Amino acid sequence: MSAIRVENLVVEYPKGPFRPPHRAVAGISLCVEPGEVVGFLGPNGAGKSTTIKSLLGFIFPKSGRIEVLGHPAGSRPSKRRLGYLPEVALYYPFLSARETLLMYGRLMDLPERELKKKVDETLALVGLSGKEDVRLKHYSKGMQQRVGIAQSILGDPDLMIFDELSSGLDPVGRRDLRAILSRLRAAGRTIFFSSHELSEVELLCDRIIIINHGRVLLEESLEKVRAQREGRSLEDFFVEVTTGDGPSRGEGGGRHD
Amino acid sequence: MSQIALFVITWSAILIAVTAAARQMPAEISNRTLYPLLAKPLSRWEFLLGKFVGVNLMCLFSLVVLYAIFLIVAWRAGTMPGWIVAQNFYLRFLSLALLVAMTLFLSLLLTHAANVCLSLLLAIGASTFSTALSLVHDKLSGLQLRLAEALYFTLPHLDLFNLNGKVVHGWEPVAAWVLVYLTLYALGYIAQLLGAAGLLLQRRML
Numbered sequence: 001m002s003a004i005r006v007e008n009l010v011v012e013y014p015k016g017p018f019r020p021p022h023r024a025v026a027g028i029s030l031c032v033e034p035g036e037v038v039g040f041l042g043p044n045g046a047g048k049s050t051t052i053k054s055l056l057g058f059i060f061p062k063s064g065r066i067e068v069l070g071h072p073a074g075s076r077p078s079k080r081r082l083g084y085l086p087e088v089a090l091y092y093p094f095l096s097a098r099e100t101l102l103m104y105g106r107l108m109d110l111p112e113r114e115l116k117k118k119v120d121e122t123l124a125l126v127g128l129s130g131k132e133d134v135r136l137k138h139y140s141k142g143m144q145q146r147v148g149i150a151q152s153i154l155g156d157p158d159l160m161i162f163d164e165l166s167s168g169l170d171p172v173g174r175r176d177l178r179a180i181l182s183r184l185r186a187a188g189r190t191i192f193f194s195s196h197e198l199s200e201v202e203l204l205c206d207r208i209i210i211i212n213h214g215r216v217l218l219e220e221s222l223e224k225v226r227a228q229r230e231g232r233s234l235e236d237f238f239v240e241v242t243t244g245d246g247p248s249r250g251e252g253g254g255r256h257d
Numbered sequence: 258m259s260q261i262a263l264f265v266i267t268w269s270a271i272l273i274a275v276t277a278a279a280r281q282m283p284a285e286i287s288n289r290t291l292y293p294l295l296a297k298p299l300s301r302w303e304f305l306l307g308k309f310v311g312v313n314l315m316c317l318f319s320l321v322v323l324y325a326i327f328l329i330v331a332w333r334a335g336t337m338p339g340w341i342v343a344q345n346f347y348l349r350f351l352s353l354a355l356l357v358a359m360t361l362f363l364s365l366l367l368t369h370a371a372n373v374c375l376s377l378l379l380a381i382g383a384s385t386f387s388t389a390l391s392l393v394h395d396k397l398s399g400l401q402l403r404l405a406e407a408l409y410f411t412l413p414h415l416d417l418f419n420l421n422g423k424v425v426h427g428w429e430p431v432a433a434w435v436l437v438y439l440t441l442y443a444l445g446y447i448a449q450l451l452g453a454a455g456l457l458l459q460r461r462m463l
Contacts, residue, residue: 013462056292056295056296058292058462060462076300079297079299085293086292086293089288089289090288091293107294108297109298
């Protein structure tokens with residue numbers, strides 16, 4: 001069973017009764033296997049967030065099929081073992097980090113006896129120990145992002161989906177985040193994330209998927225990408241692929257089940 | 258004095274209910290607090306129901322405070338009302354729950370400002386409509402009469418839930434069947450409004 005399986009996903013946003021809809025995703029197919037760390041890349045407006053929102057059942061595809069952890073996207077069983085970090089999200093400013101995690105833990109039906117221990121462990125993991133009882137309205141943007149990461153990894157979900165992973169984090173936060181992800185990766189967790197930080201992608205991923213204009217341009221293991229790059233930076237390679245000068249999916253022979 | 262106090266309680270509670278209910282869904286969507294919540298095993302229906310219950314608990318708390326102040330003042334003035342005040346409290350709470358369901362439904366269709374304005378207008382209309390219609394019913398005919406009757410049978414009649422006058426004039430408590438009927442009446446409207454709101458939310462792209 002794949003952790004994520006997307007087949008011919010098409011998503012359109014209506015623009016009004018007399019205007020044609022905007023096609024944000026135009027037939028994406030992808031597959032993420034358990035234990036893989038996959039970077040989902042593309043320029044702004046490529047369709048990354050739309051695809052990720054479809055995986056969560058926030059938006060509904062015009063056509064195509066999505067399975068998450070073997071269940072239809074957005075269904076309760078698919079969300080039971082799933083952690084999600086949105087691109088931009090605020091958390092309730094009147095709650096502390098501990099209260100926030102307790103609330104999310106209860107929504108996940110984590111047993112009350114284990115929950116408090118797990119919340120403390122997770123807060124320590126994201127570097128919020130000692131500040132866990134401060135109201136979130138007093139947190140900086142980076143600290144709020146750490147709360148977001150904490151809620152997404154609470155309860156050791158099998159699959160983690162991160163939209164714009166390091167958004168709002170300072171260099172120390174990014175370093176800490178990389179350490180957290182490396183630990184999750186070593187523990188065999190499946191991670192699917194979008195990011196504009198290509199250095200982060202290079203350090204963490206087994207495989208990358210590059211999309212633009214709602215289509216997959218390249219789906220390849222990082223090893224093969226390194227071989228194809230011939231000494232160029234990942235940034236140069238990314239620009240070439242997304243502007244159409246690089247190897248296309250057909251030419252590159254990207255993996256696709 | 259009691260009349261003015263109950264009038265103030267009624268409209269303060271309506272204002273609190275409408276303003277609180279109107280901001281729930283738009284604030285969750287615009288602040289994006291909705292996303293991490295709905296990524297957990299929580300359905301949109303449960304989320305909506307949670308909002309409905311939460312706003313109603315806040316309305317209940319407000320009503321308890323307002324009625325407590327009213328009763329303390331009435332007791333000190335030696336004009337303590339009878340048990341009908343408890344029925345008035347219950348029916349007021351029911352009417353607020355109906356209003357909260359209506360405002361939550363409209364919040365998925367309208368902008369925040371438009372929703373607050375329309376909900377307050379509907380609250381005024383629903384609180385006065387049947388009285389007003391009974392006054393002018395005989396003078397209406399044709400399309401006007403049909404329109405008025407359509408509105409009469411569509412809009413909930415919040416004035417049915419208003420026992421303020423009976424409290425002020427020291428009436429005996431109303432019969433139990435009246436309370437049962439009004440409870441079913443309110444629950445019917447609430448179920449329809451929350452059902453419609455749930456269907457809208459279920460189909461909405463977030």
